[in-house]
Amino acid sequence: MAATIRDVARQAGVGLGTVSRVLNNSPLVSPVTRKRVLDAITELRYSPSQIARSFASGKTLTVSAIAPFFTRPSVVERLRGIESQLTASGYSLVVFNVETVARRDACLQDISRHDRCDGVLIISLTPREDELLALHEAGVPVVLIDTSAAGMHGVRIDDVSGGELAVRHLIDLGHRRIGFVGDSIEQARAFNFTSSRDRHSGYRQMLAAAGIALRPAYQRHGVHDRYDARILAHELLQLADPPTAIFAASDTQAMGVLEAARDLGRRVPADLSIIGFDDIDVAEYLGLTTVHQPLFMSGQRGAELLLRIIGGEAQESPSDVLPIELVVRGTTAPPSA
Template sequence: MADLTRKITIYDVAKRANVTIATVSRVINGKDNVSAPTKEIVMQAIEDLNYYPSPIASGLSKRKSQEIGVLVPFFFGEFFLKLLDGIAKELHDFDLILYDATTPEQKKKLIAKVVGENKLDGLVVVSLPVRTDEEINLRKARFPIALIDTMHPSYSSVCFDNTYGAYKAVEYLTGLGHKRIAIISGAIEDPFHFTVASERLKGYKMGLSMANIPINDKYIQINDWSRIGANLITKKLMGMKEPPTAIFCVSDLQAVGALETAREMGFRVPEDLSILGYDNMDFSDYIGLSTMSQPLSIASQLGIELLKAEIDSGINKKEKIILQPALIERATVAPVASL
């Protein structure tokens, strides 16, 4: 196992692989005069020791690479695709390198990789919370880092006020006379330690408290952010002796599931049941879904502006920008019906 208390060098790789330093150098630089078995042994040693050759040692120049890394948890879903599209538009004069951190373990490996290689002009971290051990590693980076849809005190960041957004959603519903308001939340605990679900649940509770409405734990339902999960939860909620008159879903996809099931059960939306989503995805307009909108393109623009400013100045100002969501009124929310 590599000794993490010191920097691994080419000498360590040569010793581990039982070859000369020159052989390791030839493998690193892609030379042909190394046998396949030897190359495999050297590459395994490099992986085992978590060794990344410096740009100078591997023949790269000191000039800027014109490459920006983007570290994301997913390459699918309209939310992430919109953020990535906005980032790409703002970085049209750079080459983008996308890093897909599909698991927490992969995220740590990718952070070690980009820090060790040190070839980027900057790194954008999207949505992924930066954990303490990862921040310690990122301190070694010799390039600027900016965060979008997540925050950390060590870096400039742009994020959304999820708590305020959920609070405004509930305030809207209570203003229409709703008192039995349920929430279909996403997973509170997950491997990446996302905080979106817990922040929106907090806002939901704040909204009820400000309206002097007691919190009914039976109306708080957690699922995996899926449409199918929302189907099942809505069936459970609307089968209660006192079903909710409104359901606040913390994503538009969950709201679609709630809408489907409610109508299948014979409830009219919004006459019998109001349903409010979150995110304002493109399909929400098509189906007339009332929702909370987040300024995704603005977040991408501001996040890249912060990164470029640090690239140009070399100064990490650790700026924090918090964007507020906006209510989009459509056809799935109405004043509470007479009970």
């Protein structure tokens, strides 16, 4: 059917190796021969088979990304960063969406067996001990984004500091009664998510540093979405002694808190201050005060790092920590009276 490299060789009156050399831009071809080959390629409308190429060379020019909940704006933004970096380097991106624990485990196991990609990017999911071992044994280059693990390369932020940053902002404004809304502990454990957990640590540490007692009733955990966050915030706001400020572990959850405030007629920020985390696209639209993290860049850097590892460049610093920044908008203010 389609022309093969042998057809081209015959047509051009040269050997197989020469055509291969032309295809791979080897300098060891004389200009005259090169032209003859190129002419034959054009004439036969030849296009090399990528699969045969991968098969013979062992390189697939493909990278996999494993991402939980693909629809979360923060994840999408990271994927966009990954895609931009990969296509710039001629690599393709295969995407795996993880929405259940079973699939999470299946994906992480599969990597170790697949030879379908040259490397893997794992977003927000932290491999467990046994999985780390399997990955190491399989020898597949892996870069973690938004997490880290012993002996693994990664690109992340300091979530504990981020939590501290958010809570310090609230304390600086004069708040003492500060609530927290974050991910369900069971879900986080099942998927092995760490960001909400770490931001929560930051929350606790900063309160402790300010001499504010921790109140268990002020700390709520639920599924990472607007709906659960809204319910949790309802609970917080209906306490006898409700918080005057709430730190949500993500902007998505902050949106749920905003809804709850609206439901209960609390004015934001007059009656209630709200701060989120991530600085996703709609945060600006909603005027949400939040902690900005470079999402697009995390994907870009992660992909770049992975490609360097694939290319055989040894990386001294295993983990890249990106800067975060407080973005004050309209949902935080000093507590009223």
